Amino acid sequence: MKKSEHILIKKSSEGDVDAFEELIKDYEKRAYNIAYRLLKNSEDAMDVVQEAFIKIYKSIREFKFKSSFSTWVYRIVVNTSIDFMRSKKVVYSLNEVIKSERGDINIEIADYENTPEIELEKKLTKELVKKSIDKLDDIHRTVIILxxxxxxxxxxxxxxxxxxxxxxxxxxxxxxxxxxxxxLKEMEHKDIKLSQKE
Structure with a gap:
């Protein structure tokens, strides 16, 4: 831990709001990214990060320097995100299909030239993986994202x-x-849909 960070934590624990704002600014982007990946909604992610930072400010006196400050911050962000998900009882549909004019999505891309077709396949593959991660249960989605x-x-x-x-x-x-x-199920489902259209 940087000496300056140690000082900012001490000042924050004494109620110095300016010190806390300076302390937390380096963590805002990653905290938001974690919350957004878990919640998949920018407004919810911003709300959760705000709530998490309030919790951090209120409980910063309890931070005993036994772990790194960043780990402690992200633990609170993750827990606040999980609490939010549970309160909303988010349900993920297993019937979502990625619709595209391209047809099959090939995970293995043999040709690495950045042709428009390859770029589209990369984009669709990324979307497929992202949507598939969203379908994992909370515990497994959290560890895969982290x-x-x-x-x-x-x-x-x-x-x-x-x-x-x-x-x-x-x-x-x-x-x-x-x-x-x-x-694999998504790709299989997509194959079935495509063969029905042909």
Whole structure:
């Protein structure tokens, strides 16, 4: 932890709002990205980050410097996002299909030239993966987003979620298996739809 950050945390815990605003500005973008990935709505993500930062400000005296400040911040953001999802009881439909004029979506792209066709396939593949991640349950979606999209280490995720390293690895492994199955089902479903049209 930077010395300046340590000072800002101390000042914030004494009620210095300006110090807190300076402290938190480096975390705003990533906190928003995490919330947005989990909630898939920019307004909800902004509300959740705002709520999380209020919680952080109110409880900053409880921060004991045992973990990194960033880990503590992201733990509160993730927990606030999960609480929000539970309160809204978000239901994900398994019948969503990516509609496009291109037909089949090929995950394996052999030709790496940036032709319009390749660019479109990359875009559609990204959309397919994003929609498939949205269909995972809360636990698996959270770890996949933290690990594979936000790039947190296993140890960081363990600290953010407050669970053991073994649990994190297990959840990521199961999440990836579930994600693969969802993607395959989506592609299979798309193949059926296309063959019916032909």
């Amino acid at each position: 690990r594979d999209i936000q790039g947190f280490s296993y140890n960081e995720i363990s600290e953010i979620l407050g669970c053991s390293l073994g649990t994190v690895k297990s959840r990521i492994s199961r999440g990836r298996i579930a994600l693969r199955e969802i993607i």
